[in-house]
Amino acid sequence: MAIIVTGGAGYIGSHTCVELLNAGYDVVVVDNLSNSHREAVRRVEEITGRKVAFHEADLLDKPALERVFREHKVEAVIHFAALKAVGESVEMPLEYYWNNIAGTIQLCQTMRQFGVKKIVYSSSATVYAVPDSPRPLTEDSPLGPINPYGRTKWMGELILRDLHAADPEWGIAVLRYFNPVGAHPSGRIGEDPEGIPNNLMPYITQVAVGQRERLNVFGGDYPTPDGTGVRDYIHVVDLAEGHLKALDKILTNPGYHVYNLGTGRGYSVLEVVAAFERASGRKIPYTIVGRRPGDTAVCYADPSAARDGLGWAATRGIEEMCADAWRWQRQNPEGYGNGE
Numbered sequence: 001m002a003i004i005v006t007g008g009a010g011y012i013g014s015h016t017c018v019e020l021l022n023a024g025y026d027v028v029v030v031d032n033l034s035n036s037h038r039e040a041v042r043r044v045e046e047i048t049g050r051k052v053a054f055h056e057a058d059l060l061d062k063p064a065l066e067r068v069f070r071e072h073k074v075e076a077v078i079h080f081a082a083l084k085a086v087g088e089s090v091e092m093p094l095e096y097y098w099n100n101i102a103g104t105i106q107l108c109q110t111m112r113q114f115g116v117k118k119i120v121y122s123s124s125a126t127v128y129a130v131p132d133s134p135r136p137l138t139e140d141s142p143l144g145p146i147n148p149y150g151r152t153k154w155m156g157e158l159i160l161r162d163l164h165a166a167d168p169e170w171g172i173a174v175l176r177y178f179n180p181v182g183a184h185p186s187g188r189i190g191e192d193p194e195g196i197p198n199n200l201m202p203y204i205t206q207v208a209v210g211q212r213e214r215l216n217v218f219g220g221d222y223p224t225p226d227g228t229g230v231r232d233y234i235h236v237v238d239l240a241e242g243h244l245k246a247l248d249k250i251l252t253n254p255g256y257h258v259y260n261l262g263t264g265r266g267y268s269v270l271e272v273v274a275a276f277e278r279a280s281g282r283k284i285p286y287t288i289v290g291r292r293p294g295d296t297a298v299c300y301a302d303p304s305a306a307r308d309g310l311g312w313a314a315t316r317g318i319e320e321m322c323a324d325a326w327r328w329q330r331q332n333p334e335g336y337g338n339g340e
């Protein structure tokens, strides 16, 4: 029996494939490589010493998806495939709704057709409404994403909830990630953003390696201890392990489950910069500039539902996140390169 990983060539998907293979699962990756490289899957095989069944296919290509389900005996699906750039989603809402929503619907239709009713879904802390005052977000905090990308993640959740209400045989785990960072400790797989990174950690690592001159810190006047934004950074390997726990859960206990995956601890931008400097021995020059539109002051998880419901808690701290992000960047200054 195999697990289909959609988006398995991507950042979080590739790390999850490593954990699945190490735990003995057979892994089938479905990815259109729109934001990833075939090389990532080869390196997953190298790290684990196991083979991955790779299908270069788009979730919107129904016959291709059916071929995958026909070829493999599929037990469950972990669904990472999505477009994820907030700014781009504002410019291209139709592409985002089409890819993320139509892709999810078509995947679920095909699953139903082949009698596969277990799915782990990648959601995001971005589905939460901005709280009036900083407090840890629990799964029943008010929802209200403020950009098209966030709305696609939220709509995906609603579709899955309705699916479970209509057919309770479905086992669904919705995982709301906070801020995934870091890389596999081997330094062989990691985050490989195209162009100028939007996110803090890849920007910092590119400054450290000399590809960018200095970091712009977006806002120094937030109501936080040092004035910079606070986020709940989570090591991507902790996140990957959370997916295995979620898979165990739905394989043994159908239902509709929602869990935050975060550490419960927030770090400011300047705290991350300081931790990275300690981990890398490199100085990160920075300038404090204006706030980035759409950013909130503070965002961190209450991770207790995942602890109680999945027996999962993040174990890797900020130093390890920085050390692993740095090793990946240093060993792969061009990411996976310009190849496939």
Ligand SMILES: NC(=O)c1ccc[n+]([C@@H]2O[C@H](COP(=O)([O-])OP(=O)(O)OC[C@H]3O[C@@H](n4cnc5c(N)ncnc54)[C@H](O)[C@@H]3O)[C@@H](O)[C@H]2O)c1
Pocket (backbone or CB within 6 Å): 006, 007, 008, 009, 010, 011, 012, 013, 030, 031, 032, 033, 034, 035, 036, 037, 057, 058, 059, 060, 079, 080, 081, 082, 083, 084, 099, 103, 122, 123, 124, 125, 153, 177, 178, 179, 180
């Ligand atoms: N990285 C984050 O900060 C973050 C935070 C919260 C949630 N998420 C969610 O986690 C998931 C994985 O994110 P990631 O950071 O690994 O992104 P990523 O871009 O590295 O991975 C997504 C993968 O999906 C593939 N893909 C996209 N559309 C596809 C389609 N229609 N058919 C087949 N493949 C397709 C891409 O080629 C890519 O390999 C996404 O659903 C994202 O929304 C990410």
Ligand SMILES: O=c1ccn([C@@H]2O[C@H](COP(=O)(O)OP(=O)(O)O[C@H]3O[C@H](CO)[C@@H](O)[C@H](O)[C@H]3O)[C@@H](O)[C@H]2O)c(=O)[nH]1
Pocket (backbone or CB within 6 Å): 084, 086, 124, 125, 126, 177, 178, 179, 198, 199, 200, 201, 203, 215, 216, 217, 218, 219, 228, 229, 230, 231, 269, 292, 295
């Ligand atoms: O060059 C940069 C980049 C970021 N930041 C700050 O660093 C923090 C983290 O920013 P970033 O890494 O972009 O993460 P978020 O803005 O928290 O958004 C991420 O986390 C959300 C919640 O999971 C997801 O929805 C988004 O897709 C994902 O980009 C924020 O305070 C930013 O203002 C900077 O100061 N300079």
